[in-house]
Amino acid sequence: MNNNYSIIMAGGIGSRFWPLSTAENPKQFLDVLGIGKTLIQMTYERLLHISPNENIYIMTNQEYKEKVLEQLPNLSPSQVLTEPERKNTAPCIAYAAGKIQAMNPNANLIVCPADHLIMQEDRFKKSIEVALESSQSGRIATIGIAPTRPDTGYGYIEVNQESSFAPNSIFEVQQFREKPNLTIAEEFVASGNFFWNSGIFIWKASTIIDSLMQFQPELHSLFTENLSMYNTENEQENVNHAFATCEDISIDFAIMEHASNIDVVVANFDWSDLGTWGSLDGHLKKESNNNALIGDKVSVVNTKNCIINIPLGKTALIDGLDDYIVIQSEDKLMILKKENEQELKQFLTLLKK
16 A cells, blocks of 8 residues: 555536535535535545555645645645646646655556545445556556446546446446537447546556656646656745646546556446536435425425525525425525536526626
8 A cells, every 4th residue: 555645636616516615615625415524535534445644645726725634634734735726637637646756656646536425435445456456567547437327427438349347347448538418428328338437547657657748748848757846845836837837638638538558447336426416416315205405494395306405594495396406505596407407607607797
C-alpha cells in the first residue's frame, strides 16, 4: 500500500444538485443522504482501504481548502492540492501526478471523484486491486459500470463483443464515446459491449506522465517535465502559472480518447455518480406512494413518485404532484419534473439571465 496514492477530485460546483449545492458549498461537502457523512468523507474513508492516510490527496479549488480540512481533519494542509482556477480534470491530474512522482518514482495513482456513492467497500477494494495489477505493466486502467438503462448523462466505454462480462474481468478498451443522445444510448445498451465511464482511473504516475508527453505536450511541459518544482516553497507559484497558461480540457479528451493501452475492469460493486437529484432516487427511503421525503414537517396529498427535500423546521404541504423533484434551501425553491433534470444546467443559465 505504501506505493498507492489516492487522488480525490473535489473541485466541482455540482450545479445539478441546485439549490442545495452552490458555488460556496458544493455537493461533495453535503450530507445528501442524511446519514451524518458528506460525500467527500465517504470517499476518503473508502480509499483508506487502498492507500494509507498520508498518501491520500485532495485536488480542489483554492476556495475550498479550509472546507476540506474541516471535513477531513486527519489530512495535513500539504495533502490538499489547490487549483487557482477551474481548468477541468486533465490539468488537475497532471499537477497531482507530477507532485507525487517527484516524491515516489514507483507511485501508483488511484483517481476518484469525490461525489460517487459506493457502499460495498470490500468489493470496491477488490476491483481497484485488479486494476492496479493491470497498471503495473504500463497500462491505463479504468472501472466500467454495466449499464442498466440508456442513460444520456454518462460517457460510454466500448469493448469487443463478448458473451459475458464477469465482475472484475478485464477487457481491452476499443474506444471512449462521449455522452450520446437517447437513440444512440439505446443502441449502446442493446449491443451489449458498452460500459458507463465511471471516471475512476488507475495508473502508475510514470504512465500518465508518459501519456501527457505523447498526447498533450503543452500540459506535460507545464506540469510534469520539470519535477524539481514540486515539494518546494515555489511549488504553488509555479502551479498557479501553469494553470493560468494551460488549456481547459478533461482527462477523457486529453488522454483517454487517444491512448491505445487502456483496460477496463468490470465493476463488482453498486455505483452511482450522484450527478443529479434523480440519481439519489434508489438510495432514499420511500413511503407508501413511492415518495422520498426529507424533512421533519413534510405533508403530501395525492402525490407520488417524488423526491422532496425540505429544511428541518420548515413546514411544507404538497398536493397533486407525480414524478417531480421538490428541493428547498434557505432562500431558494426548485420544483422540477424528473424527466427534465438533465436540463437543469440550461434552466439555471436562464435564471441567471
